[in-house]
Amino acid sequence: MTDISQTPGAAPTEKPKGGSLFEKDARTKRRNAAESRFKMYGIAAIGIGLLMLVVLVTNIVTAGTGAFQQTYLELDVDLKADKLDKKGNRNIEDIKKVSTFGYAPLIASALESEVAKLGIPTELTPKEMGKILSKAAQAELRNYVISNPDEIGKTVSFRFLVNSRVDGYMKGRVTRESIANDKSITVAQLDFVDQLRDAGVLYKAFNPDFIFGADASDQRPEAAGIGVSMLGSLFMMFVVLALALPIGVAASIYLEEFAPQNRLTDIIEVNISNLAAVPSIVFGILGLAVFINYMHLPTSAPLVGGLVLTLMTLPTIIISTRASLKAVPPSIRDAALGVGASKMQAVFHHVLPLAAPGILTGTIIGLAQALGETAPLLLIGMVGFIASNPPDGIVAGFLSPNSAMPAQIYEWSKRADPAFYERAWGGIIILLIFLVTMNTIAVILRRRFERRW
């Protein structure tokens, strides 16, 4: 016993034997220093991470928001009957004979009369004026006339897309200096654009077609939208959900609750973990070999994409499902077996409901992973395909060629016109919104339904 315990309350007159508690010894100092050093490392690591995130998000937002706005030109077009319907009988087949190209003069003259009306002085010819508009404008006009043949002969007001250079000029991407070597636009045309803008007929506005529209060819970046590839992604996700969830959950329940513990199940277990780490492009080439070359499923179809992504997602779902089954305390199984439930009843009545939030979270995260996957889609032809129309019907949605959001972004980033660059970033914003939403749902589900023991 120490002296202190023998004389309680007595003030220590000399230093305690083991050294004072008020003074830190060298060892404690070193330990404390190591601890605060480690805390600094941690804070630095988190700081760097957050900084990167901020840089990334700012970058994406600044580069991508432009895609959600587009420059439009308002124009009253006189749908001249002598040009569009020479026979005058409003026969739809005859009207269709006028090609997209044949509408260009209509637009040019509409622009000419608009200029005259607004009193804008310009030396440009009507044809040169027409060039500030997108090539998509002619197609838009033609589609309108074909679906409303009764409007022929009348004057209709349109809001046309302008071409990507003019749009870029309005967004500050294109300047008078930068077009020195650009054959598709002249300084005179930009002056003309300025005049139209000042007159109020040419303006930037929100562009819903970017979110809901179809992709467009290389010459018309202003008309390209991500909507159709969004549908492609959606159909793929249906396939993944319909296949990966039941197969994954069934496999995990069997492995976790029923399978005997032996060498074979050990091997299966190890291989599932390994599969989760296999590069996704391997699944892509497997899909190409099996689903397309051997089973002759249609190329570029969301069905095939979905099958490939299912293969890729299965290990993730199996691993997370097994983890959440393992987390259910064995006492619950005992309780169920103890009152005479069969093993299956114990699993389905008690274990599975308790594991459900974890399974759902794992599935949503697996789906989010699949949604953002590009590499396997490269190999089954869902890239480079220009989906110009939305699929008609649900069957076509699964079987007709389509793209997917990340594949579409990759495709845009490859194209030459800088206007596509902006759209690639815009596509990334939409993709990220999807992913963040899905992950938020996963977190909410987990918080909401998780039980603690």
Next chain:
Amino acid sequence: MNDMTRVERTVDSKAIKIAAKKVQVYYGETHAIKDVDVEIEDKTVTAFIGPSGCGKSTFLRCLNRMNDTIDICRVKGDILLDGEDIYDKRVDPVQLRAKVGMVFQKPNPFPKSIYDNVAYGPRIHGLAKNKAELDEIVEKSLRRGAIWDEVKDRLDAPGTGLSGGQQQRLCIARAIATAPEVLLMDEPCSALDPIATAQVEELIDELRSRYSVVIVTHSMQQAARVSQKTAFFHLGNLVEFGETGQIFTNPEDPRTESYITGRIG
């Protein structure tokens, strides 16, 4: 309950409910239970005592084949319930467990309502034809589990929200609800405080009038308080089996004596 209180020990010769003959249990290579012969009587509380790891819980779990869930566990010898070998190929363990109910060491109510906890067994065994009958079974079981008065107003509340002692009585009520003939209890009071323990012990004594109860316990006082027959296990062997009064006052085997007096275990 007072430590010195002894349950009335009129041991008439009652019908044998479970007869175990030369039971051997192996966990992989380990020989966990060696040559156990025991006869468990109807309407009697039989206590299994012994130091940790002596195999008493293992043997208890053999009686309703809960050991089947452990892959490496093998059981040899005969265990007869009313003269029928429960390890016979024709026996479905699920049916057996409806007859031989079990209460576990840690209270383990399902994370569902109190009503659903008790109603689960009758539901899966089809014991009730309609809601009214099920209600009746639930009430009767909760009454026998001596918890009805505490929970009758909140049958929809989750069973996990009860206190430890209440949870354990709920689990006993759940085990009774399937109308078992034998009730196995694996250290039912080890997670409970003394008051809850007393309540559960009282309950066990009441259950004796209808069921054959087998209880594994670490507490010798508890064995002395609640049981009529006691079996002492040591290192996988059944050392001594007899009337509780005799085991505690006048054990035949020196090992039993040293365990009871605290020299081993």
